Amino acid sequence: MKMLINVAENVVADALRGFAAAHPELTVDIERRVIVRRGAPYEGKVGLVSGGGSGHEPLHGGFVGKGMLDAACPGEVFTSPVPDQMVRAAAAVDSGAGVLFIVKNYTGDVLNFQMAAELAEDEGVQVVSVLVDDDVAVTDSLYTAGRRGTGATLFVEKIAGAAAEEGAPLDRVAALARQVNSASRSFGVALSACSTPAKGGPTFDLPDGELELGVGIHGEPGRERRAMMTSGEIADVTVEAVVSDLNPDGPVLVLVNGMGATPLLELYGFNAEVQRALAERRIPVARTLVGNYVTSLDMAGASVTICQVDEELLRLWDAPVSTPGLRWGC
């Protein structure tokens, strides 16, 4: 598999060097792997810290900036960051108002953030952690590590970030983050496996003519494989999966997210089918975002996330944001 890299061991460090060069408005500690909003900590503002394995760009580093995250901790490819990174990030963004950890529900992320929270509190930083677990493809949560955190992470980071920017206290920011998570559901589809730099090739076999339903964002196979379907058929399966689980009775935010290797042309076409499928179910759409936001390296495919919003959540969604990956109203 050809990749635009030097050596596999250095892909994360190389990407951080390039990210730093492209975004002088952020402080990038390449050695210690922490990306911090310049000027942090902001007086009286709750600090938002997230992180996770690399390979999902622009998540999380691309969402550091005004109105979203204060710091992000990139791990190795598909590997959670280590506690030292989050402890350093928490110290860098804490103004005394406390720090919110936004953690995707994967065993590695949960364990490392848990250790980091304990260490940060030893250093006098008040930390509250919120888990994101929106992936409905994981059905029997009792016998698994629980639902995975995927597309809803973007909604949580944006809405909690807007509330923190307005000066909301830590308990309020955490409550909003939890509300967004519990109002969100996602489902992903892969048309191809992804290739990690360490392995140098696809992490699972997905033959031509087949797709993988309910796929995760780490190259882990999904739960069911079917013969290839049209965009409209995929939208029907995907929308049914999220809607039947959430049962929204009000307007929703929609994220049609590319996995990394699917062209925007196809994603917009897919979005048309997603909107059609939602309309058939009489679900009003408040806002829609289409693009590559929570990716899985070079996987082809897409995921759909919906989040039911009230007026307050919608207002916070519309609030100004200025980050490398998401920017409006500024």
Place this chain on the structure above:
Amino acid sequence: MNATPDPEAPVDAAFLRRWLDTAASVMEREASRLTELDSPIGDADHGTNMRRGFLAARTAVEQEPPQTPGGVLVLVGRTLISTVGGASGPLYGTLLRRAGKDLGEEQAVPAARLRDGLRAGVDGVAALGGAVPGDKTMLDALLPALDALTGALDAGGGAADALAAAAAAADEGAKATIPLRARKGRASYLGERSIGHQDPGATSSALLIAALADTAREDG
């Protein structure tokens, strides 16, 4: 550091430093196999992460060699937590840190005392990860290893023989994860499709116990 080990208390700092050298070499040698095992049911990074962690641990111990066996294990555990990431970092870090803390300040201990320390570490892993035997995790290698170690020591076996029995049980335990369905960690998302694959974490656990057995055999 090359003093003849006390046959009654063969596990000292030098013993565990030799174990660490062996373990780091094994992780280097087996990294691609561990990553290969991690591909169909995980995310293809276990070997890379373990190699990075154990090489860093070897460097840390070389730079400031702890003088007690407990000190070696605590430093290795701390370094793994800081360098491995994923679930393996906190889990292996906790295993060795707890074991080291349990050994305390003792200068040299018998194999039975090492076994007690490892048991404390394994309890820590179970508490942190929430897994039980049969969940297709590292516990499926570690728990049979502890049982075999206890059985061999109770039967009057020496450290080298007891650790060899532990290594064999760990290896068997790792192989016995093949027909199991994963209930913890990333492999659990696959449900039935996790069946038929050997668990990478159980495999790396068995390699670490085998490194202990090799160290004891070379001493013998």
